[in-house]
Amino acid sequence: MFEELDQSKYHVLTPEKRRILIFAGLLLSLIILPILFYSYYSFAIYRPAQNIDETAIEIPSGSGLSEIASSLYEKDLLNSEFLFKLYVLLNNFDENIQAGVYIIPAGTSIVELADILQHGTNDISITFIEGWRVEEYARLANEKLENIDYEDFIDLAKSSEGYLYPDTYYVNREIEALDLIEILKKTFDEKTGEVMTPTALSGVGMTKEQVVTLASIIEREVYKEEDRPIVGGVLIKRWKNNELVGADATTQYALAAIKFGCDPQSSKVCPSDDHAREINWWPNPGSFTKEEIALENPYNTRAVVGLPPAPISNPGISAIKALLSYQKTDFNYYATDSDGNTYFARTLEEHEANVSRYLR
DSSP: OOOOOOGGGSOOOOHHHHHHHHHHHHHIIIIIHHHHHHHHHHHHTTSOOSOOSOEEEEEOTTOOHHHHHHHHHHTTOOSOHHHHHHHHHHTTOTTTOOOEEEEEOTTOOHHHHHHHHHSOOOEEEEEOOTTOOHHHHHHHHHHHOTTOOHHHHHHHHGGGTTOSOOSEEEEETTOOHHHHHHHHHHHHHHHHTTTSOHHHHHHHTOOHHHHHHHHHHHHHHOOOGGGHHHHHHHHHHHHHTTOOOOOHHHHHHHHHHHTTTOOTTOOSOSSOSGGGGGOOSSOOGGGOOHHHHTOOOTTOTTTSSSOOSSOSSOOOHHHHHHHHTOOOOSOOEEEEOTTSOEEEESSHHHHHHHHHHHOO
């Protein structure tokens, strides 16, 4: 019933053939594959990484090798985390990688990168926030940088309020105040040069100084990007109609200084003692008395018609773009709650209802 299998149709491994295959497998595993891998490894550790631009990377103190490799890979500074870790471990470099901020050139190989991380850095990252005033810049710079004196920085930077671009910078921890200020001002020019063109300024009928001053107010008044052009339109409408601009942020700017017996128009540091570093430079508008709101200070647009004599903070590019693309609407009022939501109104009655509903 069953046809007898014809074994001649099948390839049957003889003991001799099995021995040959086993030997070939061992030869492949123990000699050929390692040679191939070593050849690839020797090539790959010198292959340029994929980053096309110079890149800053911070290695926090106490970071492990895997954590460092992951951070480098995420920024396209490595083609392979595994090969980087293997190279570092084979050369006993893992204990010598130093914490700090590194500027990595484009197309750096694993060998070059490991060498860079061995030699340490004297750079440090420092982040200035959009909407900060000079005193807040001075406070942070004094805390993080060795040669920055709080009072000296304010003396040198106060006249540049509004033009110190807020961003994260990588600078030498021994940088001097004047050099840092020049970097901040140069960055402002670079970031805004293509935005605040003569054509753009002509289009909104404002000077560069007026745009920066209004942007410095917008930066403090409104948080959501989509609301900023609308608020810009409201403030510009008031200003051009010779009405009170009426921005709380300007009152905050004036009163924070005046509460300590200072003149916000003066370039003199005030107060000059260490207590100044703990000041809340943006006091809650809800705490203002009627007398404070009515204070006739040039910076207080709730009491004095016109724009402040200078910017009240250092705006970012978003606030500046919002001013240059401000929207004309029939809104005359706005109110922003603690969550950053802005509520618009056409009439004072609607505005008061919004304040009562959302701000109290």
